[in-house]
Amino acid sequence: MQDNETAVQPVTQGAHRRLFRRARQLYEDAAPMLIKELRGYFRSKKFLITLSLMLLAYAVIFFIAVFSTFLSQDTVDLARVGTAGFEVLTVCNMVVVFVILPAFGAMSIIREKKEQTIDVLLTTVISPAQIVWGKFVTILTYAFVFFAASFPLVVISYMLGGITISNIIFEYACLMIMAVMLIMMSICISSATPNIVSAIASTYIVSGLLSILGFGAVFGAFRFARHGSMFDTDVLKEITRSFIVFFNAAVIPFLAYILIFAFFFTMAVNTLKSFSDNKTTSFKKLYVFFAFVFGLSYMVNAINELAGVSAYWWWYTRDTFNLYFGYLAAVAAITTFFSFFIITKEVLLSQHMHFRTEEIRKASFFRYIFQPGILPNVYFCIMMHLVMIAFLVVLPISGIILAIDHLSAFFVTLTVTIIAPLFFIALYMMFTLLLKGLILRRILAGVAALLIILGPLVFAVIFPAFTTDSDYRRHASPLTLYFLSPVCNYIAAYSRMYHDYDIEYFSKPVMGIDVFILFAIAYISAAVILLIWNIKKAEKLNYEYDEYIRGQLQ
Amino acid sequence: MNMIEVKNLTKDFNGFAAVDNISFSVEEGGIFGFIGPNGAGKTTTIRMLATILDPTSGTAVVGGNCIVNEPHEVRKVLGYMPDYYGVYDGITVREYLDFFCHIYGMNSKTRLKTINDVMELTDLGKLEDKLVSTLSKGMKQRLCLAKTLLHDPKVLILDEPAAGLDPRARIEMRYLMKELKELGKTIFLSSHILTELEDICDSVGIIEKGRLVASGRISEIKAQLCGTVIYTIKTIEDSARAKSVIDAIQAVASCELQDDDGTVNVRMKDETCSINCVLKELIAADINVVEVKQVQSNLEDIFMQITKGEVA
Missing domain, CATH: 3.40.50.300 (P-loop containing nucleotide triphosphate hydrolases)
Structure with missing residues (x-):
C-alpha cells in the first residue's frame, strides 16, 4: 500500500509467488492498525452490547417471520417457511450493512482526528494509504463477525428448505460487496469532515443516496444476472444482444464497484496527506481504464440503438434489467467525471512538485490551471448549469405537466442539463491533460470548451427534431440515445412496472420553444464570452508563465 | 553539525x-x-x-x-x-x-x-x-x-x-x-x-x-539583552557616599541605591569590566564593603524583557 510499490519482480518468479507476496504485503500493510483496532474493539463493552442486541433482534425477527409464514399456510410448505426466514435475515444483514458499518467507517478517522492521535500516526513512517487500508480491513472484519453471527439462523432456514447453498453464497457475496463500498465511502467522509456529527450525518446522507441511486442498481444487476435471464438460450441466439446484456449486467457493475472503491480510497488517502507528500496515487491507470470501459458501454448501447431493430428489443424485453442499468448509468457518469477530475488535479500537482518553495509552487500551479482554462471553464459551466436547473422552474410552462404525464421528460431534461455536460467536461479535461503541445492543447481545449457550452444545446436541437410519431423515431434520435438510452430505459421500465401503462415518452419536446430560445441565446452568448475571455487570459498568463520558466532556466 | x-x-x-x-x-x-x-x-x-x-x-x-x-x-x-x-x-x-x-x-x-x-x-x-x-x-x-x-x-x-x-x-x-x-x-x-x-x-x-x-x-x-554585568554591593553605612564614589568610576555605566539597607546596584559598561576597580576605589575611600554579588538574570527575566505578551 506504499505509494512506491512498483518494485521490479524477478522474471523467473512465478505468478503465484508474486500473487502470494502481494497478498502478504496487503496483510502487512493492514496488520498494525488491524491488530490494534481489533484488540481495542473486541474487548470493549460496546462490542458485546452491539452484538448481543443484534443477535436478539435477529432471533426475534427471524422467528416472527418463520412462524407467521407457517401459521398463514393451510397446508404446510416448509420451503416457503425457510425462504421467508432467509429473506428476513437478508434484510437484517442489509440493515447492518447500511446502518452499522457506515457508522464504524464514519467514526474511524474522525475519532483519530478528535483525539489528535492522527498527528502522532502521521509523523511515523506509516503512510496515509496504510492507515486507510488498515481501517478498511478492520471494519470489514467487523462485517464478517456480524454476518457470521447471523449464520446459525441461516442454517435453520437452509434446513427448513426452499433455499440452496448457491442462494446463501450469492446473498452473502452481494452483502460483502455492498459493505466494501459503504465502508470505504464512510472512511472517505470521515477523513474529509471536521467533526463527528458532520461525519456521521454526511455518511448517512451519502450512503442513503448511493443506496438508492447506485448500489441498489448494481446489487440488482447482479441478482438479475444470477437468475439466468442473460444466459437464456433464446438470448444466446442473438450473440450481439447477449453480449450487450452480459456486458451491462455483469462487467459494468463489477467494474463500477472496483472504481467506486478506488475513488473513495484515493480521496481518503489524499485527504490525510500533507501537501509535501506526493499526492499522486497508483490508481491513475485504473481510472483511465474504467473511464474507457464506461465510455465503451455507452458506445455499445448506442450502436445497439443505431442498429434500429435491437432498440425495440432493448426497450420492451428487459424492463427489470433496464431499471438497474438506468441507475448504473448515473453512477458511471458521475464517477467517470470525478475520476477525470482527480487525474487532472494529480497530474497538475505532480508536474509542479519540482518547485521547491510553496510560493513558487502555488504561483505556477495557478498559472498552469489558467491555461486555456481548466477550472474557469468548469466553474463557468457548472454555473451555467445551475442557471439551467433554475430555468427548470419554467417547467410550469412546458415541463411540469410533461413531468407528470410523461415522467421521462423530466429525467431527460435533467440528463441533458447535467449528465451530458459532465461527459463533455471529462472530455475537455482529458484534452488538457493528454496533449503536451501548447498550441494544439489550446485549440482542442477551446473546441472542448465549446462542446461543453454548446453540447446541451445540440441535444436540445436534435431532440425535439426527432420527436415525431413515427414508429422508430419516437423513441429518440440516435445521438441522444448515445447518451440518454440508459436513463430512458429506466423511465420506460419504471413506468411500465409501476403504472401499468405505456408512455410515449418522446412524443413531445421537453421544452417549449420559448424556453428553448432562451437557452439557445444564453448558451451561445456564454460560449462566445468564455472563448474570448479564455484566449485573452491564456495569452497573458502563458506569456507570464513562459517568462517565469525562462527566468528559472537562466 | x-x-x-x-x-x-x-x-x-x-x-x-x-x-x-x-x-x-x-x-x-x-x-x-x-x-x-x-x-x-x-x-x-x-x-x-x-x-x-x-x-x-x-x-x-x-x-x-x-x-x-x-x-x-x-x-x-x-x-x-x-x-x-x-x-x-x-x-x-x-x-x-x-x-x-x-x-x-x-x-x-x-x-x-x-x-x-x-x-x-x-x-x-x-x-x-x-x-x-x-x-x-x-x-x-x-x-x-x-x-x-x-x-x-x-x-x-x-x-x-x-x-x-x-x-x-x-x-x-x-x-x-x-x-x-x-x-x-x-x-x-x-x-x-x-x-x-x-x-x-x-x-x-x-x-x-x-x-x-x-x-x-x-x-x-x-x-545581548543586558550587554553588561550587574553587581550588588552592600555597605555597612554611608551608601550615599559609596554611590558618589562609584559614579565617578569610568568603567561603571550606572549606579543606583537599592534601598535603605546600604545596597547599591552597579551596572558595568561591558562584560570585560572587572568589579576590582570599584572595590579598590571604595576601600580607598574607607567605605566598609560587606557583600559583593553578581546579579544573575534568569530565563524568566529574559522572557519578560523580550516579550510583550502579544499573540500573533
Whole structure:
C-alpha cells in the first residue's frame, strides 16, 4: 500500500509467488492498525452490547417471520417457511450493512482526528494509504463477525428448505460487496469532515443516496444476472444482444464497484496527506481504464440503438434489467467525471512538485490551471448549469405537466442539463491533460470548451427534431440515445412496472420553444464570452508563465 | 553539525501569518527550548517540523532531510510528541508500544526487546499490562515519550512535555530529558515552565507574534539583552557616599541605591569590566564593603524583557 510499490519482480518468479507476496504485503500493510483496532474493539463493552442486541433482534425477527409464514399456510410448505426466514435475515444483514458499518467507517478517522492521535500516526513512517487500508480491513472484519453471527439462523432456514447453498453464497457475496463500498465511502467522509456529527450525518446522507441511486442498481444487476435471464438460450441466439446484456449486467457493475472503491480510497488517502507528500496515487491507470470501459458501454448501447431493430428489443424485453442499468448509468457518469477530475488535479500537482518553495509552487500551479482554462471553464459551466436547473422552474410552462404525464421528460431534461455536460467536461479535461503541445492543447481545449457550452444545446436541437410519431423515431434520435438510452430505459421500465401503462415518452419536446430560445441565446452568448475571455487570459498568463520558466532556466 | 536547520520558515493561514519568516538552528546532541506566549506560533512551528503542516514558504532540514521535499525521510529520524493527544481505548501499555513498533516494521523478536528497553528507560515496566486509558496524565506523557523512542530517532520534538504534570513527574521528566541527551539525542522542546528549560536547555528560541525575537545560547541572549554585568554591593553605612564614589568610576555605566539597607546596584559598561576597580576605589575611600554579588538574570527575566505578551 506504499505509494512506491512498483518494485521490479524477478522474471523467473512465478505468478503465484508474486500473487502470494502481494497478498502478504496487503496483510502487512493492514496488520498494525488491524491488530490494534481489533484488540481495542473486541474487548470493549460496546462490542458485546452491539452484538448481543443484534443477535436478539435477529432471533426475534427471524422467528416472527418463520412462524407467521407457517401459521398463514393451510397446508404446510416448509420451503416457503425457510425462504421467508432467509429473506428476513437478508434484510437484517442489509440493515447492518447500511446502518452499522457506515457508522464504524464514519467514526474511524474522525475519532483519530478528535483525539489528535492522527498527528502522532502521521509523523511515523506509516503512510496515509496504510492507515486507510488498515481501517478498511478492520471494519470489514467487523462485517464478517456480524454476518457470521447471523449464520446459525441461516442454517435453520437452509434446513427448513426452499433455499440452496448457491442462494446463501450469492446473498452473502452481494452483502460483502455492498459493505466494501459503504465502508470505504464512510472512511472517505470521515477523513474529509471536521467533526463527528458532520461525519456521521454526511455518511448517512451519502450512503442513503448511493443506496438508492447506485448500489441498489448494481446489487440488482447482479441478482438479475444470477437468475439466468442473460444466459437464456433464446438470448444466446442473438450473440450481439447477449453480449450487450452480459456486458451491462455483469462487467459494468463489477467494474463500477472496483472504481467506486478506488475513488473513495484515493480521496481518503489524499485527504490525510500533507501537501509535501506526493499526492499522486497508483490508481491513475485504473481510472483511465474504467473511464474507457464506461465510455465503451455507452458506445455499445448506442450502436445497439443505431442498429434500429435491437432498440425495440432493448426497450420492451428487459424492463427489470433496464431499471438497474438506468441507475448504473448515473453512477458511471458521475464517477467517470470525478475520476477525470482527480487525474487532472494529480497530474497538475505532480508536474509542479519540482518547485521547491510553496510560493513558487502555488504561483505556477495557478498559472498552469489558467491555461486555456481548466477550472474557469468548469466553474463557468457548472454555473451555467445551475442557471439551467433554475430555468427548470419554467417547467410550469412546458415541463411540469410533461413531468407528470410523461415522467421521462423530466429525467431527460435533467440528463441533458447535467449528465451530458459532465461527459463533455471529462472530455475537455482529458484534452488538457493528454496533449503536451501548447498550441494544439489550446485549440482542442477551446473546441472542448465549446462542446461543453454548446453540447446541451445540440441535444436540445436534435431532440425535439426527432420527436415525431413515427414508429422508430419516437423513441429518440440516435445521438441522444448515445447518451440518454440508459436513463430512458429506466423511465420506460419504471413506468411500465409501476403504472401499468405505456408512455410515449418522446412524443413531445421537453421544452417549449420559448424556453428553448432562451437557452439557445444564453448558451451561445456564454460560449462566445468564455472563448474570448479564455484566449485573452491564456495569452497573458502563458506569456507570464513562459517568462517565469525562462527566468528559472537562466 | 546542526541537526535542525530552519530557514525563513513561514506559515500563513489565509493572510494570517502564524509563523513569520523564522530561522534558527539546533546543534546535534543539544537541547533547544522553544518558548513564547500562548498563540505565538510555537505549535505551528513544531507541526511544520514534524511534517504535519506544510510551510507556506521557507523550509527546514531535520536530520539532514528537507521537511518539504523529503517528509518521509524526516519521519524516519524524528520522534514527535504533541502537546495534547488521546490514547486508544482497550489496549494495554505493552500493546500500545507494540502497535508503534509494528508500524516501524520491526519483527516480533525485535519488538519484544525494543519495548522492554524503552519501558526500562521510561520506567513503565510495572504498568505494562495496564490499560492505556486508565493511566495518569504523567504516565501517559511517559508512554508517549516511550513511543517516540521506539525507532531510536536522532531528533525528538516534544511539544509541552511537562504540561499538566505534578512536581514529582516534572522532575522525573527533566531527568529523563538529561538522560536522553546523554544518549546523543537532539531534543527540541517547547514549554511554559522556564525555570526548568533553563536547567536543561543549551539554547533557546523565543517567539512572539510569529516572529523569532531571540535565539541562541542562554548566556549569549543574556549578554545581548543586558550587554553588561550587574553587581550588588552592600555597605555597612554611608551608601550615599559609596554611590558618589562609584559614579565617578569610568568603567561603571550606572549606579543606583537599592534601598535603605546600604545596597547599591552597579551596572558595568561591558562584560570585560572587572568589579576590582570599584572595590579598590571604595576601600580607598574607607567605605566598609560587606557583600559583593553578581546579579544573575534568569530565563524568566529574559522572557519578560523580550516579550510583550502579544499573540500573533
